[in-house]
Structure formats: structure tokens, C-alpha cells
Amino acid sequence: MPTLDITRTSIRPAGAAVGVLTKAEVPSPSIAATPDTLRVALIGNPNTGKSTLFNALTGMRQRVGNYSGVTVERVEGRYSDGPGQTVTVIDLPGTYSLSASSPDEEIALSVLLGLAEGVPVPDVVVVVVDAQNLERNLFLASQVLELGLPTVVALNQVDAAEAAGMRIDAVELTLQLGAPVVPTVATRGQGLDVLRHAVRKAPGLPVPGRQFELPAGAAAALAPVEACLVEAGFSPSAAGMEALRLMAVPRAEGHLAGVPGLEAEVARAVAALEADDVYPPALEAEARYGWIAGVVDAAVHRVAEPGTTVTDRIDAVALHRVWGPLIFLVLMALVFQSIFTWAAPLMDTIEAGFGMLGSAVGALLPPGDLRSLLVDGVIAGVGSVLVFLPQIAILFLFLGFLEDSGYMARAAFIMDRFMRGVGLHGRSFIPLLSGYACAVPGVLSTRTIESRKDRMATIMVLPLMSCSARIPIYTLLIGTFIPSVAVAGIFNLQGLTLLGMYLLGTLTALGMAAVFKTTLLRGQVRPMIMELPPYRLPKPRVLLLHVWQRSKVFLRRAGTVILAISIVLWGLATYPKTHAAPGMSEEAAQELQLENSVLGTLGHGVEPLVRPLGYDWKIGVSIISSFAAREVFVSTMGTIYGVGSADETSGALRDRLLHERNPATGKLAYTPLIALGLLVFYVYALMCASTVAVVHRETGGGREGLQWATFQFLYMLALAYGAAFLVYRVGLALGFGA
Amino acid sequence: MLRQLLRRRTETKAAAAPRCGACPLAACATGCRAAVLQMECAGDEANRLRNMGLFEGACVTVVDSRNGMLLDVKGARLALGAALASAIRVLPLGS
Known part of the structure; x- marks a missing residue:
């Protein structure tokens, strides 16, 4: 041993x-x-x-x-x-x-x-x-x-x-x-x-030990099991705990696997208890809870009898068969709406800050490659992603609030009914919900799911839940191309589109789970057991700490991965240099430079692949560069339009996208339909190296993990491409192409 | 007394004719108190429930029976799915 x-x-x-x-x-x-x-x-x-x-x-x-x-x-x-x-x-x-x-x-x-x-x-x-x-x-x-x-x-x-x-x-x-x-x-x-x-x-202090005595018959029946464990190196006290526990567990866990003769002793003890008219599986619970009842009697004084609590009153509505799911849905709609409305002023401030920083650096340095690298590469690239920090912080604030208030457990219970419909356990719901923040902690939190098949199915569909790294893409595209008009008085079309993207991802995740659970991972769903903690008002300090810890991860990524990719992309977009023909407008010269750069050549190479989806080579390049992390899509667009911009300060990316015209046709390069197709593409595509790595590890690592991770990446890519193609083609056929 | 009575239930006795008044937990109405008689669910679940205070001989109170089962078990609120609640046989003790 x-x-x-x-x-x-x-x-x-x-x-x-x-x-x-x-x-x-x-x-x-x-x-x-x-x-x-x-x-x-x-x-x-x-x-x-x-x-x-x-x-x-x-x-x-x-x-x-x-x-x-x-x-x-x-x-x-x-x-x-x-x-x-x-x-x-x-x-x-x-x-x-x-x-x-x-x-x-x-x-x-x-x-x-x-x-x-x-x-x-x-x-x-x-x-x-x-x-x-x-x-x-x-x-x-x-x-x-x-x-x-x-x-x-x-x-x-x-x-x-x-x-x-x-x-x-x-x-x-x-x-x-x-x-x-x-x-x-x-x-x-x-x-x-x-x-x-x-x-x-x-x-x-003297070490604690068991404070109660088992009935004499039970103690005698358990003695040989204890002796067996003591022989294997357990202290007598711990052996007593293990022996009592073993009467109830269906099989001994891994740490007891090596104890010689344990299984036989346990079987003998079970038989001895049954002969003594004791039901072995309930022995431990009965003994411990019996002792606990006495302890509570002695140590707890009830000043008031427990009546109907606030929690019960809230639950009477929150867990209602009809109201429960409705409340949950409205709550989610409000969350996504506020991600837009609350974050807007903060985002404008950050955007303006980076604009000012760019101008300041631009004014300090002489024109040339160094200035272009700092202003168009670093500041435009990193800035275009950092702008989304407020929205990510707000999402984590809400998820933290739901978790700390105790509502998350209710959500899992309410959703159990629906999850069961697709062959998943209500417990799968919380990992899926954390997937809204980030797939990595979501995949890690599937550890609480006991059935391996349920766990695998949950991991396989989890990245379909729209994570916070998609927020930069969603808000860039929705904020730019979807008009901000009121719907039904209280909702905004932009907020509803965002909710739509989240719903699309969620429903697809559930649908795919059903597919997996009836094919690759067929199996029974374990029953629902869930403790519902009392509702509490979350402490602002705890929530803020949580938001800070999560935002730090995002900031670190912006400072490392995204910074590095921005610099590389700037290099690819700047070299080799093309000299403008005399008399060419500055705008056209920039465009020509970009077209002839390494990035342009690459982009034109992938263009045939993305053309059926209605994308030009710039989007193609941005998609390719975002294979490591989705938000790089936005920083790549930022860098492309930073390099390609005539003015030194590279105006806000949104304006540039909205007015971008196809140089060949003179038509607008990006239409709301293309934006919608792109949104759908990013709902489905698994473009996140961290997620692939964690899925590989969690699905068994090594060869097996590699197979699962590869399978997941490919099926999601196929889904993304197919859906984006469908949106664009059907939209065109319906006449929404303009 | 009841505990003693319940403890003396072995597999063979359980297979005999149903006890007078015993019913699945799922059939209990909101506000009903009930003593757990037998758990017919898988061993893992039964063990988990026992550790959480829902074991043969324990008393539980049904807090809400409209949607799955919300129980008061040793002062904590425990939510059980409908299928599991049907697999637990209890003796209703009135409300």
C-alpha cells in the first residue's frame, strides 16, 4: 500500500x-x-x-x-x-x-x-x-x-x-x-x-473523538472491520469512523481499495447487523443524528418558534410551477439589458481615454513605424478589447449576486424539469450558467455532477453558452448595426438582440445535450437532490472582491495574449511596405498598403472560405486570428482599421465599420445581415485555447481527452459555419441584403 | 418507540404487504409531516440523503409539494425531484 x-x-x-x-x-x-x-x-x-x-x-x-x-x-x-x-x-x-x-x-x-x-x-x-x-x-x-x-x-x-x-x-x-x-x-x-x-x-489540546456509543450489538459487529483498518495503518478513532461509514456506502472508495480483507469483513459485519435486526445503511445516520438531537437540545435555546420565514414566502412564488420559470426569464432579460445600459457611459469614457492616449502618444513621437506600432497596434488593439471591461464586470456582478443571494440553487431546481427533458440533471444547470461568464470555470464546476455521462455531455455543450469573451464581439456588432429602438415600451432592440444571442446559444446547448445523451452518452439521469439555502442579501464587499478577481483575469489576458497578438498583427499589416502612387488620396494609399501587406495576402487567401458567408477578407483575417481567443476578433479589427485609417488617432471602430465601403463596388461593406451572420458564427464557434485545454484535461487527458476536445472543436466549428451560411443565404433570399 | 419499530424492518419485512397508511413521499400534501419508512432509490442517492438527514426513521415536513418536493429536513430546505420523491415511502403524521 x-x-x-x-x-x-x-x-x-x-x-x-x-x-x-x-x-x-x-x-x-x-x-x-x-x-x-x-x-x-x-x-x-x-x-x-x-x-x-x-x-x-x-x-x-x-x-x-x-x-x-x-x-x-x-x-x-x-x-x-x-x-x-x-x-x-x-x-x-x-x-x-x-x-x-x-x-x-x-x-x-x-x-x-x-x-x-x-x-x-x-x-x-x-x-x-x-x-x-x-x-x-x-x-x-x-x-x-x-x-x-x-x-x-x-x-x-x-x-x-x-x-x-x-x-x-x-x-x-x-x-x-x-x-x-x-x-x-x-x-x-x-x-x-x-x-x-x-x-x-x-x-x-486533547484530540477529539467519538462522543457517542453505538448499541452493543452494532459495536460488536463493527469491531472486526475496525481491527482490519487499524491493521492497515488507520488510527483506532478514524477506523471507527470509516467502519461505521462503510455500512452505508454502496462500495468502498479509492483510498480503501488497498486494505486487505476489508470487503469480506464489511460483508460479515453487514450480515451480523442484519441478524441483529439493524438496517445497516441507516445505522450511521441514525446513530449520529440521534446523538446530534441530544446535543442540540442541550446547547440551543429557541427564543422564538420557527414560523414561516421570509425565504419560504419568497420561495412560494420563486419556485412556482409557472411563475418560477417566468421570473427567471425576466431576471435574465434584465441582466442582459443592464449590461448594455449601465455599461455605456463607462465604455464611452474608456474609449475616449484610449483615443486621448493615442493622440497624446501620436503627438509626442515623430511619424514612422514606432508611432504606428504604439498607436495603431498596441493602443488600438488592446484598447478595443479593454473597452468591454465594464460589461464583463457587470455580468460577473450579477452572477455573483445570484449565487450569493441563494437564487442560483433555486434556478437549478426550477430548471431541473427542463434539463431532464434534454437528458441532463438540474445540477448541470449551474455549470452551464457559469458558462455565461467563462467556459473554463464552468467546465471545472461540472465536478459536482456525479454521473460521468451527464458530466461529459455538459462539458461538450458548455462552450455553446455565450461567455464574457463574446461580449466584445456581440456589443461591437450589435451596437454598430442593430438600431437602438424601443420594443414594447420597456425593452430595447439592442438588448433583445443580445438576449437572442444568449438564448440561441443556450437552446442549442440544450438541443445538443439531448443529441449527445441519446447517442454517444446514452444513460439514465440521476435524481434531483438540492439544498436550497436561505435567501441572503449579498455583502457588497464580497461581491466586489469577486468581480475584481474575475476582471483581473480579463485584464491579464488583455495585457499578455491580446497585446502580443496585436503587435504581431500590426507587423503583418504594416509590412512589406507599399509606396503610394503620386496623386493617390491618403485613404486609398492606406487601403493599398493593407491589401499588399502579409495580412492582406493571408486575408485574400482565406477569402474564398468566408465569401459564402458574405464576409470580406478583413473579417476572414480577424476570424483566423481569433482562434486563440474570441475577443481577438475585435482587437484585430481595431488594428486593421487603425493601420488602415487615414487619420492618426484611428477614430472609434464602430464608426469605421458602419461607413466602410467595398472599394470595388462602392456599396457598404458590412450590412446588418452580415453582422447577424457573424454574431451567429461567434455564438457557435469554439475559439478559445483555454477552453480547449481545460476540456482536454477534464475529459480524461491524454489521448482520450484529445479526442473529446478535437471532436468538440470540430462539431462547434461546423455548427458555426453552417448556421452563419444559413442566416446569410436565407436573409439574402428574403431581401434583407441591403 | 417509532424508531425502534422502524429499525426492526429488514429486507424481508419490507417486501411484505404495504403498511397501513404508508404512501410515497410524492403523495404528501404541503404542510404534511411524515416519517421516512423506506428508500427505494439507488444506493448512492439513498446514502446522500441519509447523510443530509433524510434517513429511515427521520421526520420530514413538506414545505411545498407543487413542483417537485421542497422539504424541511433537520431545519434545512431540501429540494427533491418528483421521481425521487416517489421512490421514498413515508408514514404521514398529519400536519
Whole structure:
């Protein structure tokens, strides 16, 4: 069993608590090397405010990576606890129990058991418990207590519990659990000092363990299983937890696979329990919840009886069979509308700022290639993408608000009915919805889907959800070519077109999911189980932090990938130089230069491919250059029209597009129909290197992942080309070509 | 008492004639309290539900039965799909 042969980092005094894995309890060389580092793991149910507590503890000093071998996000942070004392905190995925039924939950257990590669056993475990929902939350806490690690219980959201008429006696709870309980309000930073203090002290306290006794018959039946686990290196306390858990799980998880004779012992124990008239699968729940009922009786004083809560009253409408989906749809329409209306002034400011910057740089430098590189290449290219930052920030603000307010879980529940219609689980809905922001976190969040086939189908269709990188393209084209007229009094045609693009992507994603689930990935859908957290008013600070973190990713991309591509494209559009014939207008000379440049030659090469869609070579080049990232389409157009513009400041791209004429025919080069076709093309095309990379990894990596990722890229490209062709040709036939 | 009674239900007993008054959870009306008797869903789901507080012998309250099932389980709101709610047999205890 090589997996159990791990090295532990521990600062526990010699002779203190025996950890989970006694075999590895040899003095580790790292004890002396890092006496001032304490490793803390944060675990808790979903919706307990665990991540907020993590943020409050560690501030901005955090790092997001992956566990080796699996793609579960690994979030680590640190804080300083007095001079020379560093505490590293690892935020484990939210889980209801230590019985793993998804990759997320399996990670939580293996970190606590010290089986996760590269992650030493934590010195202290902090169990985050939602005070409002104490009874259910204590189930996981009682399992963790039995692991035999120093444990601190953070009783979070005590303010909300008190508001609901619950007074929780933390001292009594400490006595009942055998581990320090610290009341906290993570959103307001309350109780953090006490929590840090308790974490510092925890390694010196007696280790917690099981606080209840099983009925004698059950204890006797489980004893051989425990012995078997102890033999394999588990501490007696952890072996007890595992043995009890194994009575309920249909099969032992990966970390128990190597324990010799375990399966036979479990089968014998199950038979012994049944002979004793005990129903084995319910034994653990019954034992733990039975004990918890007593703990809650002793430690919780109800000042007011729970009546109908605000949450129930909202849910009566929000989960209504008819009103629920309608409310959801109206909410989405408002989101997309505000992306346009709220962002407009900010976008104008940024656009004007880049215009001024371009003029300023243009005035400082002498005419020549350097000035052209900075003004037409860098400023026009990067500026044309950065303009969309306000819209992306607003989208993330809304998604963050829906998530933090608790509405997202309702949306998943409401959508379950519809998702089932296409063979997906309601749980697939949240990854699909995060796909509106970015496909990469969306694909990562499919980890919560237990069935592999459902998960694969969700990943395959997820990039069809319009992500924030499409916003620059959508808004450039819609803002330029779709008239801003009112529809039905309150809506705007531009907003509705944007909503239409999102709907088109969403409906296609659902349709394709149905196709996949009936062909390649045929299989049963798992039933819906979803906790609906109470509604909360999200904290502005938390929301803004979220928006900032996401915007940073966008800014970093603009500063690296898009900057680099802009410079390369500028070079391709500038060289080789063509000298204008005498008497030629400046405009025509610029046009000629562009036509004869490397970019122009390339563009004319791909023109036959895009001509059937109604595009000219400039769009062709922009599409080619956007294979790495969609928003590059806009920066390429920015660079092309920057280089091709007669005036030095390269006026706003929108005006240029609107008035661009085909030099041969003199007609407008871009019509609303062409714009619509292009919009549809970008709804479908998977042009994002990051997504392809993450899909490759998440679908199994290696050869298998490559096959899935290639398949996905090709089917989406075919869809994009076919749909854009159809829009253009049908539009022409109907006479919308002008 | 009820717990004892329920614990003494084994596979063979469950296969016998249905209990008097027992019905699927899906048949319970809004506001109804019910004791869980048996879970006929797949093992993974049953285990997940047990960990969340919905296990044989536990009491749940139906908060909303119009669209799937919204339950009060140990103070938390748990939403179950209609198919799953039909696979859980309960003993209604009145509202």
C-alpha cells in the first residue's frame, strides 16, 4: 500500500495525539525545518460561509491551483499569527459528509486522511458549521471529530441564527463536541481573532473523538472491520469512523481499495447487523443524528418558534410551477439589458481615454513605424478589447449576486424539469450558467455532477453558452448595426438582440445535450437532490472582491495574449511596405498598403472560405486570428482599421465599420445581415485555447481527452459555419441584403 | 418507540404487504409531516440523503409539494425531484 506511506508535517509535541495514520508516525524531517508553519484545513457543508471565512482569514493572500492528478480546484491562503508564525489555510470543497460521491468530496476526505499527493495531513482542522442549520451541519462535524486530528469548530453566521430566534450556547457545545467552538460572523469579520487563537492552541489540546456509543450489538459487529483498518495503518478513532461509514456506502472508495480483507469483513459485519435486526445503511445516520438531537437540545435555546420565514414566502412564488420559470426569464432579460445600459457611459469614457492616449502618444513621437506600432497596434488593439471591461464586470456582478443571494440553487431546481427533458440533471444547470461568464470555470464546476455521462455531455455543450469573451464581439456588432429602438415600451432592440444571442446559444446547448445523451452518452439521469439555502442579501464587499478577481483575469489576458497578438498583427499589416502612387488620396494609399501587406495576402487567401458567408477578407483575417481567443476578433479589427485609417488617432471602430465601403463596388461593406451572420458564427464557434485545454484535461487527458476536445472543436466549428451560411443565404433570399 | 419499530424492518419485512397508511413521499400534501419508512432509490442517492438527514426513521415536513418536493429536513430546505420523491415511502403524521 504505497498510498499510506506518506510523510507528515506536524508540529504536535512528541507523545501527543496519535494521528490518522499511525504507520507514518515517524518523526518527519520537516518538523524541525518548519516549526513556525501551521497547516490548517477548512471543511464544511456547502452554503456555510466557508469561503467567506477563508477570505476573511487570509485576505487577498491566496493561491488557486489544482490537486495533482485531479482537476479539483485547490485553494490555499496564509496569514501571519504573531512574529515568525505563519499559518497556511487550505479551503476544502464543500461537502455534506465524508462519504465521497463526487470527485470534489473525495478530495476533502483524502486531504484529511493525508492521502492527497503533495498535501501533508493538516495540523488543525477547522469545521465550519452554519449556526442556523446546526443539526444537519453537525453530521459532518461528528465525522471529522473522529479523525483524531486537532479540530476547531467555527460556528458561523451566529448573527443570522440569533435573528431567527436561536441562542446557541458555545460553551455547552464545546463540552458536547469535545472540541473548541468559536462563534463567528465571517461576513463582518467577527470572531476571527478568537478563531485564530483557538487554531494556535488546538494542537496542544486533547484530540477529539467519538462522543457517542453505538448499541452493543452494532459495536460488536463493527469491531472486526475496525481491527482490519487499524491493521492497515488507520488510527483506532478514524477506523471507527470509516467502519461505521462503510455500512452505508454502496462500495468502498479509492483510498480503501488497498486494505486487505476489508470487503469480506464489511460483508460479515453487514450480515451480523442484519441478524441483529439493524438496517445497516441507516445505522450511521441514525446513530449520529440521534446523538446530534441530544446535543442540540442541550446547547440551543429557541427564543422564538420557527414560523414561516421570509425565504419560504419568497420561495412560494420563486419556485412556482409557472411563475418560477417566468421570473427567471425576466431576471435574465434584465441582466442582459443592464449590461448594455449601465455599461455605456463607462465604455464611452474608456474609449475616449484610449483615443486621448493615442493622440497624446501620436503627438509626442515623430511619424514612422514606432508611432504606428504604439498607436495603431498596441493602443488600438488592446484598447478595443479593454473597452468591454465594464460589461464583463457587470455580468460577473450579477452572477455573483445570484449565487450569493441563494437564487442560483433555486434556478437549478426550477430548471431541473427542463434539463431532464434534454437528458441532463438540474445540477448541470449551474455549470452551464457559469458558462455565461467563462467556459473554463464552468467546465471545472461540472465536478459536482456525479454521473460521468451527464458530466461529459455538459462539458461538450458548455462552450455553446455565450461567455464574457463574446461580449466584445456581440456589443461591437450589435451596437454598430442593430438600431437602438424601443420594443414594447420597456425593452430595447439592442438588448433583445443580445438576449437572442444568449438564448440561441443556450437552446442549442440544450438541443445538443439531448443529441449527445441519446447517442454517444446514452444513460439514465440521476435524481434531483438540492439544498436550497436561505435567501441572503449579498455583502457588497464580497461581491466586489469577486468581480475584481474575475476582471483581473480579463485584464491579464488583455495585457499578455491580446497585446502580443496585436503587435504581431500590426507587423503583418504594416509590412512589406507599399509606396503610394503620386496623386493617390491618403485613404486609398492606406487601403493599398493593407491589401499588399502579409495580412492582406493571408486575408485574400482565406477569402474564398468566408465569401459564402458574405464576409470580406478583413473579417476572414480577424476570424483566423481569433482562434486563440474570441475577443481577438475585435482587437484585430481595431488594428486593421487603425493601420488602415487615414487619420492618426484611428477614430472609434464602430464608426469605421458602419461607413466602410467595398472599394470595388462602392456599396457598404458590412450590412446588418452580415453582422447577424457573424454574431451567429461567434455564438457557435469554439475559439478559445483555454477552453480547449481545460476540456482536454477534464475529459480524461491524454489521448482520450484529445479526442473529446478535437471532436468538440470540430462539431462547434461546423455548427458555426453552417448556421452563419444559413442566416446569410436565407436573409439574402428574403431581401434583407441591403 | 417509532424508531425502534422502524429499525426492526429488514429486507424481508419490507417486501411484505404495504403498511397501513404508508404512501410515497410524492403523495404528501404541503404542510404534511411524515416519517421516512423506506428508500427505494439507488444506493448512492439513498446514502446522500441519509447523510443530509433524510434517513429511515427521520421526520420530514413538506414545505411545498407543487413542483417537485421542497422539504424541511433537520431545519434545512431540501429540494427533491418528483421521481425521487416517489421512490421514498413515508408514514404521514398529519400536519
